[in-house]
Amino acid sequence: MVQLSAMKYILNKIIRFLPVFLAVLFFSEQAMATQMHGGIEGVVVHQMAHIVFAGAMALLIYWLRQHGLVVNPGWRQIQYAAVFFLLWNINAFIVHFLEEQVDILDMAQIEPWQLRLQAQPAFEWVAWLYYVVKLDHLLCVPAMICLYSGLKRLLESPASESRPGKMEGS
Amino acid sequence: MIITNLPIWIVDVAGSAAMIVLSLMCLRLALRLKRLDQSNVIWTYLAWVCYALCLFAFSRGAGHILKQVLVMAGRVNIWESIRPVSGSINTLSFMVVSSVTLFFHRTWIIYRDIQNDKLALQSLSDELLFLNRHLEHLVAERSKEVAVSERKYRRIFEVSKDMIAVTGRDGIMLELNPEGYEMLGLKRTERLNGKRFKDFFSEETDWERIEKMLENKGFITNIEIELKRSDGARMGSLVSGSYDRGLPVQEETIHFIVKDIEQRRMMEKQMAQADKLASIGQLSAGIAHEINNPLGVILGYSQLLLRNEKTETDRYNDLKTIEKHVKNCKSIVEDLLNFARSSKPEIKTTRINEAADDVLNFILHHSKLDGIDIIRNYDEEAPPMLLDEKKIRQVLINLLMNAGHAVGKKGRISLSTEYIKQDNKIAIKVADTGYGIEEKNLTRIFDPFFTTKPTGEGTGLGLSVSYGIVKSHGGEIIVESKPGTGTLFTVLLPVVSP
Numbered sequence: 001m002v003q004l005s006a007m008k009y010i011l012n013k014i015i016r017f018l019p020v021f022l023a024v025l026f027f028s029e030q031a032m033a034t035q036m037h038g039g040i041e042g043v044v045v046h047q048m049a050h051i052v053f054a055g056a057m058a059l060l061i062y063w064l065r066q067h068g069l070v071v072n073p074g075w076r077q078i079q080y081a082a083v084f085f086l087l088w089n090i091n092a093f094i095v096h097f098l099e100e101q102v103d104i105l106d107m108a109q110i111e112p113w114q115l116r117l118q119a120q121p122a123f124e125w126v127a128w129l130y131y132v133v134k135l136d137h138l139l140c141v142p143a144m145i146c147l148y149s150g151l152k153r154l155l156e157s158p159a160s161e162s163r164p165g166k167m168e169g170s
Numbered sequence: 171m172i173i174t175n176l177p178i179w180i181v182d183v184a185g186s187a188a189m190i191v192l193s194l195m196c197l198r199l200a201l202r203l204k205r206l207d208q209s210n211v212i213w214t215y216l217a218w219v220c221y222a223l224c225l226f227a228f229s230r231g232a233g234h235i236l237k238q239v240l241v242m243a244g245r246v247n248i249w250e251s252i253r254p255v256s257g258s259i260n261t262l263s264f265m266v267v268s269s270v271t272l273f274f275h276r277t278w279i280i281y282r283d284i285q286n287d288k289l290a291l292q293s294l295s296d297e298l299l300f301l302n303r304h305l306e307h308l309v310a311e312r313s314k315e316v317a318v319s320e321r322k323y324r325r326i327f328e329v330s331k332d333m334i335a336v337t338g339r340d341g342i343m344l345e346l347n348p349e350g351y352e353m354l355g356l357k358r359t360e361r362l363n364g365k366r367f368k369d370f371f372s373e374e375t376d377w378e379r380i381e382k383m384l385e386n387k388g389f390i391t392n393i394e395i396e397l398k399r400s401d402g403a404r405m406g407s408l409v410s411g412s413y414d415r416g417l418p419v420q421e422e423t424i425h426f427i428v429k430d431i432e433q434r435r436m437m438e439k440q441m442a443q444a445d446k447l448a449s450i451g452q453l454s455a456g457i458a459h460e461i462n463n464p465l466g467v468i469l470g471y472s473q474l475l476l477r478n479e480k481t482e483t484d485r486y487n488d489l490k491t492i493e494k495h496v497k498n499c500k501s502i503v504e505d506l507l508n509f510a511r512s513s514k515p516e517i518k519t520t521r522i523n524e525a526a527d528d529v530l531n532f533i534l535h536h537s538k539l540d541g542i543d544i545i546r547n548y549d550e551e552a553p554p555m556l557l558d559e560k561k562i563r564q565v566l567i568n569l570l571m572n573a574g575h576a577v578g579k580k581g582r583i584s585l586s587t588e589y590i591k592q593d594n595k596i597a598i599k600v601a602d603t604g605y606g607i608e609e610k611n612l613t614r615i616f617d618p619f620f621t622t623k624p625t626g627e628g629t630g631l632g633l634s635v636s637y638g639i640v641k642s643h644g645g646e647i648i649v650e651s652k653p654g655t656g657t658l659f660t661v662l663l664p665v666v667s668p
Contacts (some may be wrong), residue, residue: 137185
């Protein structure tokens with residue numbers, strides 16, 4: 001009950017300040033008193049978020065194994081979800097990295113359904129790599145499927161699934 | 171190279187839509203789990219993860235779909251203005267998912283602790299319920315066990331043949347078993363309040379010694395002391411004891427076990443006395459034999475000389491004096507031999523009551539016993555028995571003469587016999603109300619030549635000879651005496667039927 005009240009309070013606050021936030025975001029002029037955050041900064045922050053996300057998933061896998069939860073099918077599925085998310089983060093990191101390598105790879109949409117990928121000589125494989133890693137949903141969708149499957153197993157036998165396994169020794 | 175972007179477009183749009191749908195489905199499952207057990211912190215945690223993933227899926231999926239639609243519609247400029255916001259929200263959603271995920275370890279530990287506490291509480295609750303349901307039965311069972319145990323130890327306390335005493339630290343007696351009452355000469359109805367254990371010690375230093383040892387070691391074992399009964403009698407005892415520190419709320423007590431060793435000490439004394447007399451007897455017999463032969467020669471020659479001597483001459487008188495003294499010497503030697511039991515008894519059937527009565531009459535005729543009450547008490551059941559009557563008479567003469575001497579001019583002498591069927595023994599008792607025998611002399615009265623009479627009035631062989639005669643009949647002679655009260659001699663003789 002306390003958690004629900006807290007959530008309602010936070011949502012109310014967000015809704016109240018949302019118009020102001022959007023106005024500042026889309027119609028703001030240059031403010032000389034503050035530092036500018038244009039250009040590459042956004043990409044760096046985004047890449048860092050991917051690293052943190054990947055690290056969190058690696059830790060989750062480690063903790064699930066440390067507490068011996070992976071002996072239960074539900075938690076094992078959640079572990080697989082964490083593995084897919086970890087791989088997806090690495091994949092996304094590579095995509096963003098390659099998009100910034102304009103000296104090596106030039107990419108442009110020339111027709112509605114056609115792409116031009118122009119790689120420097122000896123870097124043709126980078127073009128192919130970029131094309132493959134662009135299909136990143138092939139990793140994050142299985143991650144969500146595994147999570148769904150894990151939660152379903154937990155729901156089927158919640159008592160046994162929430163019991164620690166042998167690895168924890170307690 | 172120019173390549174179709176259709177696969178990328180399809181995977182991007184379909185994947186984004188799938189992500190949104192799947193994140194909602196996951197959230198639904200997580201909320202269902204949470205509803206199953208509202209207090210389960212793990213299910214709550216999973217619900218928060220799913221909320222975060224929904225935010226992630228929506229921000230990313232909606233952004234991607236919008237981008238593809240706007241690019242396909244040729245509205246790239248619109249997408250370019252939305253793109254930074256979409257990317258930022260997307261970045262934020264990653265951080266939210268990561269942050270929530272990082273709480274897993276702590277959440278799990280809290281959950282595990284709650285579960286353990288829950289189990290412990292459940293176990294306690296079960297135990298309490300069991301106790302509540304079976305309390306009456308359990309109490310009854312425990313009470314029964316306690317009662318049985320109490321009875322067992324109470325019986326040990328009550329039937330013990332040693333004294334068991336419980337005292338406080340200050341030595342005040344708190345509890346005493348029946349044997350203790352008996353040993354200390356107290357009445358069972360008497361209350362112990364205020365009585366101190368040390369008051370029953372003959373020597374106060376013994377108590378101080380015991381107190382010091384208890385203080386140092388916490389226990390004592392087999393300390394030999396002398397206890398003083400309430401009637402004044404002394405009793406040799408062995409004391410063991412230990413401190414009972416008890417429970418914090420209880421007073422400290424000392425538990426004593428006291429063993430009566432008076433009987434053993436008496437036995438030891440008697441055995442030592444018997445050993446001593448046996449040694450003296452051997453020595454006496456040796457000396458008597460050696461003296462007897464020269465005395466015989468002296469007596470023979472003096473009588474030979476007397477035969478040829480005229481009476482009324484000085485020489486005759488001298489020889490008579492020699493003969494008289496030699497005869498005295500021979501009598502003493504004979505007594506010594508009797509003491510040493512070297513002469514053979516002449517056994518014949520004797521009626522002990524008649525023999526005793528004859529001896530008493532003989533004493534009454536030949537001694538001045540006026541003013542003394544003579545009490546005779548003969549057991550009519552006393553059977554005839556084989557004895558050296560002459561020697562037993564001699565024993566009785568000695569004892570009665572001693573009694574007469576002890577009583578003096580006024581008092582009482584009693585002579586009695588008793589047939590002890592179970593032991594098949596005759597007890598001849600000579601008691602007087604004379605001045606008694608001092609304790610220090612009691613162990614010496616059977617020694618040859620020991621006498622308390624003035625020089626010339628007694629040889630000190632009477633009791634020694636009596637002892638020897640009684641022993642040669644396989645009997646015992648026991649003396650009990652209290653100075654100022656009187657003496658009792660008991661001659662115990664085994665009945666040998668004719």
